[in-house]
Amino acid sequence: MSFVEYSECIQDGDVVIVFLGHESMMPLQVQKGAQTQTRYGAIRHSSDLIGRRFGSKVTCSKGGWVYVLHPTPELWTVNLPHRTQILYSTDIATITLMLDLKPGAVVCESGTGSGSLSHAILRTIAPTGHLHTVEFHAERSQKVQEEFRRHRVGHLVTVRNQDVCRQGFGVEGVADAVFLDIPSPWEAIVHAKTAIKRQGGRLCSFSPCIEQVQRSCEALQAAGFCELSTVEVLLRVHEARSVTMALPDFGPQEDHAHFNPAPSNATATLKTATPPREMAAHTGYLTFATKERE
Ligand SMILES: C[S@@+](CC[C@H](N)C(=O)[O-])C[C@H]1O[C@@H](n2cnc3c(N)ncnc32)[C@H](O)[C@@H]1O
Structure with missing residues (x-):
């Protein structure tokens, strides 16, 4: 492993990034015989990491799992x-x-x-x-x-x-x-x-x-x-999500010759991308x- 060259498999002494779930990660230096505790249980370096491919899903001792990632500058x-x-x-x-x-x-x-x-x-x-x-x-x-x-x-x-x-x-x-x-x-x-x-x-x-x-x-x-x-x-990150909105009710059809009004309880589900209300500026x-x- 090197920060400037990709390797396939994890070796003793490598640094790996343990991905524990959304936005939760930790760096770890692999050491033969060592164990690292996570909220999903222990990672045993010799059996769980050494020889495994970078990117593998590793099951910890309590049954939860993590991904072990190749380090990058980012x-x-x-x-x-x-x-x-x-x-x-x-x-x-x-x-x-x-x-x-x-x-x-x-x-x-x-x-x-x-x-x-x-x-x-x-x-x-x-x-x-x-x-x-x-x-x-x-x-x-x-x-x-x-x-x-x-x-x-x-x-x-x-x-x-x-x-x-x-x-x-x-x-x-x-x-x-x-x-x-x-x-x-x-x-x-x-x-x-x-x-x-x-x-x-x-x-x-x-x-x-x-x-x-x-x-x-x-x-x-x-x-x-x-x-x-x-x-x-x-940097402004937009959040993509589905929203369900009530369709507007414009009243009886005869009053709105050019509209096609929706029934009062009609809804539509749309995809939106919204900017954050607050952001690191x-x-x-x-x-x-x-x-x-x-
Ligand atoms: C904000 S940090 C740099 C962070 C770095 N760019 C990074 O991405 O990790 C500023 C550093 O400059 C060092 N520094 C401040 N004045 C300096 C000087 N005159 N000569 C050398 N280092 C200096 C400080 O000790 C500090 O570690």
Whole structure:
């Protein structure tokens, strides 16, 4: 198992995502001889997981069942241990598209945080690209390195435990793209410029507040970046369902020559798709910019 390559069967040491039912999942590291308790009973790793195909339905000791899924960056994003705020798939999709990330790309990122975005970047740039990610919090940088190793993507990423605003990314002229998710991105813009290739590249900065965006845009312009644009991405999920509605009664037919009124108790069942009354809205602003060829 690797987060960048699909495997057929579960092996000792793999990470699997246990799907317990609608919107309930948990990550699990497979270990010969171990057991994991769920609300449906125990999962015995040796007999229930090792050698089984990813996607299998596994019956737990109390008779209930779960699905064991191959990990993906999207599943990791909704299952990872939160050490910080993280980026979610809606923003990640836009970042991946607008930074033109693809296999072989070299990317610089800071901060690494909980590694939600990092895993998505790694899957996109594999098998020949590289991610240089900078995190100044020592424990976070150590934990995320362990996860990269466990997820068998360690060869695609270098984690540096340093302050990106003071020490930069530790590389010069190699990056196709730079991504910033730090409180003061304007302080890292000159280092981003240094990290990007002489042929040019793209930059994205994620900030929750518009004041941060304003300062970042000033720093981007001062550093000679062009094509600045800021977007906010909102996801609206429509719920599809059947509804039964009373048909309107327009009274006796002779009064409504052009209508065909329904009997007063008539109903119709319709399919509808309704937007939610409430939704998770603002996450942050994504500011994009281009460094032109030097
Ligand atoms: C919001 S989190 C990043 C979350 C990450 N994008 C994800 O999807 O999991 C911000 C991280 O940036 C780190 N950070 C803040 N300022 C930094 C700096 N100047 N240099 C390096 N890391 C920094 C913080 O320690 C924190 O872990």
